Amino acid sequence: MARKFFVGGNWKCNGTAEEVKKIVNTLNEAQVPSQDVVEVVVSPPYVFLPLVKSTLRSDFFVAAQNCWVKKGGAFTGEVSAEMLVNLDIPWVILGHSERRAILNESNEFVGDKVAYALSQGLKVIACVGETLEQREAGSTMDVVAAQTKAIADRVSNWSNVVIAYEPVWAIGTGKVASPAQAQEVHDELRKWLAKNVSADVAATTRIIYGGSVNGGNCKELGGQADVDGFLVGGAALKPEFIDIIKAAEVKKSA
Ligand code: PGA
Secondary structure, eight states, X not given: OOOOEEEEEEOOSOOOHHHHHHHHHXXXXXXXXXXXTEEEEEEOOGGGHHHHXXXXXXXXXXXXXXXXXXXXXXXXXXXXXXXXXXXXXXXXXXXXXXXXXXXXXXXXXXXXXXXXXXHTTOEEEEEEOOOHHHXXXXXXXXXXXXXXXXXXXXOSOOTTEEEEEOOGGXXXXXXOOOHHHHHHHHHHHHHHHHHHTOHHHHHHSEEEEESSOOTTTHHHHHTSTTOOEEEESGGGGSTHHHHHHHTTHHXXXX
16 A cells, blocks of 8 residues: 655744744645645644644644643643644644653653554654664664654554654754665664564555755655655745655655
């Protein structure tokens, strides 16, 4: 079964209401490939989710950037999966490296979050990726496998999961992974899924790349056999995000 190209825009902790409206206008006016060719999901900060959801074109979807690990309640400052479902927010990004590193989210905690969000009916963009030190030490695949295992141990149905491979050294640095580097990890990760989960999950789960993706490098990256799309940070706030969405065409003609 073909894996539909997926382009996510992670706006992180950026924007004012005015800026958000501008980005939405740009997206709404853009000519992009049809929904059969590409799935587009943008992720504004929580406070802008209702605004973006109510004004965004209907062929694009929204994601939250995080959610709480279990049912809501006395957890000051958190937002629960139930609340996202209540607002018809279909997607959530979990395990982003900024949260793993700065907020000390462990593999197990991220695995628990993914499992809980899925149990509530959310679709999940689950992020994995190694630091520069880990890459230089030759442990890239061990790190990525351990992060993925913590999810696999807790999840049985993968149909609502997209894995984002985001090498930490490439995030926000302008140092994009080469197409060969990205393909190598995506291929290994798919093999890991085949061996440890199932051949079907390996064949159907989308593995997207993130880390300094821009309008200039997206086509070559997207042309790699096991790169099923992108999670885009900085460039998702700019008009070039449209070019990145259009990179889905490279798979259509492949
Ligand atoms: P970047 O961020 O595109 O700005 O490198 C990607 C991400 O963190 O998802």
